[in-house]
Amino acid sequence: MFKLLKYALYDIVKSRFALLYTLFMVLVAISIYQVSEDMSKVSLSLLNIMLMIIPLISAIFATTHFFNNLEFTELMLAQPVKRRDVFLSQILAVIFVLSMAILIGFGAPMLLWGADASVLILLAIGIGLSVIFAGLAFLASVLTRDKAKAIGISLSFWIYFSLVYDGFVLYLIYSLADYPLEKPTLALVFLNPVDLGRIIMLMQLDISALMGYTGAFFQDFFGSAKGILLSSAVMFIWMILPVTAAMRVFKRKDF
């Protein structure tokens, strides 16, 4: 397992993508730090960019990586190693590169200009989203034989969770405005990792007061120990689920 991971990492770290993505993250972070001195404003801007960019790049990169490394995967499958290890080494290498880009890209400017607890949570959410969307991308990749199709499916995951789902929730809230919707919206938030990440982060900042009664309800829930535990547990389930599903398919896949 560790041997496989070593070779997978060796290959991926040398690729141009790892460097470019990290550089891009650094540039984004630096430019936002330049704009404002206020920490919570910085985190908020970083959050907004992160929630759009990270799922997109994770999904696309993981899919292309899977198909570009198909040769390596096939080669390994003819060797005396477990299928599970072949799969895990590939996805862990992708997750490692994506997480390091966030840690270095956002972390380095933070070390320079200071940070607080909310920024650390921001990093954790970024890594969580990378894992989730890399998992979804691998799932799309093992389900198809065609690279273009797999990228299409990965992109639709991104569009769904970033745009379509929010539209659906807004529509629901708007058309059922006469009913108390705090608990249903809470449940709906759990069904979308991007929204979940956003809410967890927003609750760390003192802007929930702007969100009316629902905001207060969310503040109450996500501020409590039970809420924090539950939301991180759900986030964790989101991280595990696509990866295990993809692994199950991979184990039965023909190469």
Place this chain on the structure above:
Amino acid sequence: MISVQQIHKKFGKLEVLKDFNLEFESGKSYALMGPNGSGKTTLIKIILGMVIPNAGDILVKGKSIKGSFAYRSDIGYMPQIGRYPDNMKIGQLFSMMQDMRPEIKKYDMALATEFGLMDMLDKPMHTLSGGTRQKVSASLAFMFCPDILILDEPTAGLDPIAVEILKTKIIHEREKGKLILITSHILSELDELTNHAIYIHEGKVFFNDTTESLKDITGESKFTTAIARLMEWSLKKKQIKTELSHV
């Protein structure tokens, strides 16, 4: 040594192997033949565990390969088209494969040396020509002195000198009593290298016996013409079937 038992494999609606049974014994060398798309490569990939059959089982050295992976260290496999990570160098590829088999300490580098690969260990894989890649594949298949050698079109794309080197090596290994399984469309080569012929037609074993009895049955003295006759028969059998179905 390898026992293929009632293997059934479908790709979508296409049935590639139907109720497929075969026995491969050590000390023999088998020529696996059949028209394109007859299921040769699929059979090999099933033995290696790269393709998972819908039904049936494979025993290697008496043990089922289901859920097992260790048996693959007994198999040297040379794929039809060797595809390797682009960024990797030949030397790194060799040491990686050696790293995958920590229990084997003695490496047979004879083939790599004869092919001249030892002088270009720091060449990245993506700069290599198709023939050189084949040489790398061949060297890897023989590197760990496995008991079973599976060679899928081993000489395709190799220059005549390399073909001779590889053939000599295969004959040398055969004399050591190893199980060798070769697929090829170059019949003269199979005649030299193998003593047992298996002909697959439409996912079924059409012929499975020694080369001598193949010549006997077909009444031909040359291997190539005997196989040509076998192909004719298999096609005729198909024609008769279709004619009947039109009645």
